[in-house]
Amino acid sequence: MSVASNIERLRRQLEEHNHRYYVLDDPSVPDAEYDRLFEQLQKLEAEHPEFASADSPTQRVGGAPRAGFVEVQHRLPMQSLRKCADEDELRDFDRRVRETLNVESAAYVAEPKLDGLAVSLSYEHGVFVRGATRGDGATGEDITENLRTIRRIPLRLRGDVPPVVEVRGEVYLPLAGFKRMVDEATASGDKVPVNPRNAAAGSLRQLDSRITARRPLAFYAYGVGYSEGWKAPKRHSQALEQLRDWGFPVSEHVRAVQGIDGCIAFFEDIGRKRAGLGFDIDGVVFKLDDLAGREELGSVSREPRWACAYKFAAEEAQTLLEGIEFQVGRTGAITPVARLKPVFVGGANVSNATLHNMDEVKRKDVRVGDTVLVRRAGDVIPEVIGAVLEDEAAREAHLLRPEPEMLTECPVCNGKVERVEGEVVARCANGLSCRAQLHGALIHFVSRKAMDVEKLGEKLLAQLIDQNIVRSPADIYDTTKVNAGVLTDLERMAEKSASNVIAAIEDSKSTTFQRFLYSLGCPQVGETTARDLARQFGDIEALIAAAERDAEHAKAQRALRLAREAQEREQDKKIRRSEAERAPAYPELQAVPDVGETVAAHICLFFSEPHNREVIAKLLEAGVNWPAPKAAATGNLSGKTFVITGTLPGVSREEASALIEANGGKLSGSVSKNTDFLLAGEAAGSKLAKAEKLGVSVIDLAALHRLIESAD
Numbered sequence: 001m002s003v004a005s006n007i008e009r010l011r012r013q014l015e016e017h018n019h020r021y022y023v024l025d026d027p028s029v030p031d032a033e034y035d036r037l038f039e040q041l042q043k044l045e046a047e048h049p050e051f052a053s054a055d056s057p058t059q060r061v062g063g064a065p066r067a068g069f070v071e072v073q074h075r076l077p078m079q080s081l082r083k084c085a086d087e088d089e090l091r092d093f094d095r096r097v098r099e100t101l102n103v104e105s106a107a108y109v110a111e112p113k114l115d116g117l118a119v120s121l122s123y124e125h126g127v128f129v130r131g132a133t134r135g136d137g138a139t140g141e142d143i144t145e146n147l148r149t150i151r152r153i154p155l156r157l158r159g160d161v162p163p164v165v166e167v168r169g170e171v172y173l174p175l176a177g178f179k180r181m182v183d184e185a186t187a188s189g190d191k192v193p194v195n196p197r198n199a200a201a202g203s204l205r206q207l208d209s210r211i212t213a214r215r216p217l218a219f220y221a222y223g224v225g226y227s228e229g230w231k232a233p234k235r236h237s238q239a240l241e242q243l244r245d246w247g248f249p250v251s252e253h254v255r256a257v258q259g260i261d262g263c264i265a266f267f268e269d270i271g272r273k274r275a276g277l278g279f280d281i282d283g284v285v286f287k288l289d290d291l292a293g294r295e296e297l298g299s300v301s302r303e304p305r306w307a308c309a310y311k312f313a314a315e316e317a318q319t320l321l322e323g324i325e326f327q328v329g330r331t332g333a334i335t336p337v338a339r340l341k342p343v344f345v346g347g348a349n350v351s352n353a354t355l356h357n358m359d360e361v362k363r364k365d366v367r368v369g370d371t372v373l374v375r376r377a378g379d380v381i382p383e384v385i386g387a388v389l390e391d392e393a394a395r396e397a398h399l400l401r402p403e404p405e406m407l408t409e410c411p412v413c414n415g416k417v418e419r420v421e422g423e424v425v426a427r428c429a430n431g432l433s434c435r436a437q438l439h440g441a442l443i444h445f446v447s448r449k450a451m452d453v454e455k456l457g458e459k460l461l462a463q464l465i466d467q468n469i470v471r472s473p474a475d476i477y478d479t480t481k482v483n484a485g486v487l488t489d490l491e492r493m494a495e496k497s498a499s500n501v502i503a504a505i506e507d508s509k510s511t512t513f514q515r516f517l518y519s520l521g522c523p524q525v526g527e528t529t530a531r532d533l534a535r536q537f538g539d540i541e542a543l544i545a546a547a548e549r550d551a552e553h554a555k556a557q558r559a560l561r562l563a564r565e566a567q568e569r570e571q572d573k574k575i576r577r578s579e580a581e582r583a584p585a586y587p588e589l590q591a592v593p594d595v596g597e598t599v600a601a602h603i604c605l606f607f608s609e610p611h612n613r614e615v616i617a618k619l620l621e622a623g624v625n626w627p628a629p630k631a632a633a634t635g636n637l638s639g640k641t642f643v644i645t646g647t648l649p650g651v652s653r654e655e656a657s658a659l660i661e662a663n664g665g666k667l668s669g670s671v672s673k674n675t676d677f678l679l680a681g682e683a684a685g686s687k688l689a690k691a692e693k694l695g696v697s698v699i700d701l702a703a704l705h706r707l708i709e710s711a712d
Helices: 003-023 031-047 057-061 087-101 144-148 175-188 196-204 209-213 236-246 259-276 291-297 358-364 392-400 435-446 458-466 473-477 484-488 495-508 513-519 527-537 540-571 597-608 610-621 653-662 686-694 701-709
Strands: 071-073 082-084 107-114 117-124 127-133 139-141 164-172 218-228 255-258 281-288 307-311 316-328 333-345 348-354 371-377 381-387 426-428 641-645 677-680 697-699
Touching: 003 031, 003 057, 031 057, 082 087, 087 259, 087 281, 087 291, 087 307, 107 236, 107 259, 117 196, 127 139, 127 144, 144 196, 144 209, 164 196, 175 196, 175 333, 175 381, 196 209, 218 236, 255 259, 259 281, 281 291, 316 381, 316 435, 333 371, 333 381, 358 381, 435 458, 435 473, 435 513, 473 610, 484 495, 513 527, 513 540, 527 540, 540 597, 540 610, 597 610, 641 653, 641 686, 653 701, 677 686, 677 701, 686 697, 697 701
Parallel strands: 082 307, 348 381, 641 677, 677 697
Antiparallel strands: 071 139, 107 255, 107 281, 117 127, 117 164, 164 218, 281 307, 316 333, 316 371, 333 348, 333 426, 371 381
8 A cells, every 4th residue: 555545544444433422422443453543644644754744643733832813804704693581582583484484383492502702614525624703703814723623623534525615603611611711721720711611712823733632622513604516405494403413512502493483492401411411501593494485584694594592591699608618639739618598599509609719709709708690601510700799888798708718728738828929829738748639749740751650540549548548659669657557458459460460569669750750740840840850950959959049039029019019018119130130040950951930839839848758758757769879971062051842753853862962062942042953853842933933043953963973
């Protein structure tokens, strides 16, 4: 089989697997087999770029960031829908349709009104060529690259397709995906998305499509817009069947209904099912099924006369805020939670609601004892919107109540609660000993890229935690707590398995400083930062000492800044910052590549916590060790800083990194004016664009070898 034929075969196989998995919900192969085929296709395309194609499944991973979005003129306007506020208005809509068409009863297609973002998808000869937002109805924004990343959108249509066809539909965020985004944003201190619709819209308007690719977006098609060479059917319901045949997902909840009674019955039925749909809807869209009748009815302004949206009542309710408590997440994030007098809202009884973070609590100004407005955001996560202060008496009572304050101690372990300047999330600093964080911390600690304790999996760790055998990472190496006898008493642990676990624990003691640092789980310290810290400081004692000095320096700098700000207020004028204020707040840590002020602050906070220092000391006492730092290698790359991007032919990124370091070069994770060379392989992204902008030398693997071999 030729290379071109093999590539085409793999593409068709992967698209068929995508269709069965994402559209039909009927996967045909295990994930591992799909990944194998995908990697095989990626490799072939990298080796033979002449066969690149926009409809390849490999194009779903996203590409380099763009400067902005280009406007797109819709060939047919994307109209808005008339809103029906109540049943009387819905009956009026049906009456006008019947009177205009002179029929006794009209047939409609009822579709759940997804709370997402309307898009148009243009196909030429069956290949996806452009996607755009609705915009103002006449003009939208070109978001083609972002839409390519959504696996439910086919890149090539199935069966007989017209030369040109534009398909319309809704991009939305399933509630499970939205919850995951909220949890991740809360844990990382990022801005928490308000609701699934905002999160979906924000995901589609990312200039970096690789970010969109990481968002769990979904899509439903609901109609055909402009087309050439397509003989349209007589009914909308038949057009939806055609969309399914072409490979588009169409909501399984769409129904053909007869007359106004059929519309109302569907609306009531979907309302009862709403809470269990798995995605957000805010009403039902009713469209005349007869396409010829639509032509006769026409449009008024920007609204078709043949369709309307009947929306659900607002999902809000008032209740008493009885208390504010604080929960500790697995990363130590402290989240305020409203305890409410139970209230029925959004189809469920709600007694707890999120307050996101203390900045939100202050902004909304809610206090215990207030009557508050509660909304079931996304029909899943209840949130407090604000206090209800309808009269003077309510406002006076509100002002007499104390303002909520963030805890100074963790409610689980009594550890210090700190908030790094510039972040909205406060955290328990006692990461290695806080029980609320323990399970996640231990999973990370024993993981392959950290301490790499083979045989010690999540279920076994859960048993050790539940039975209070392990209360910190150091306990794993304490033979009085974790030994073969203790392990064999646990569920599903035979003597041989227990011996294997103990051997794996013993083997893991010999590690590297980089792995050890990474295993500690300090916020913001990933693999790359741990590597750079290990290179800079060589050992844990030196790093802790530097963190202590930097913490004192930052404290002094803050004092200077506060004094200047007080002086500015007193004199009512701006005063120039002193040289000490302009210097890095954490000079020793910020000297490490890619360690900024926020990361340095997290490092100082982590090592200032006595519990963390105690765990580190116990780990070292138990025999955890690593080789003494080697003297910096010398060679023709000495004094040069490299950044690696893209896929390198024949070598892994780790192998290339080792080659550079062995010849005296330094590595950095991001391109800056201090970068000497960017080693770029296939599919190089934003780092390549930045290097070109800064005038950094871009080299390939062959050029790297020439640099190593020659001092010139």
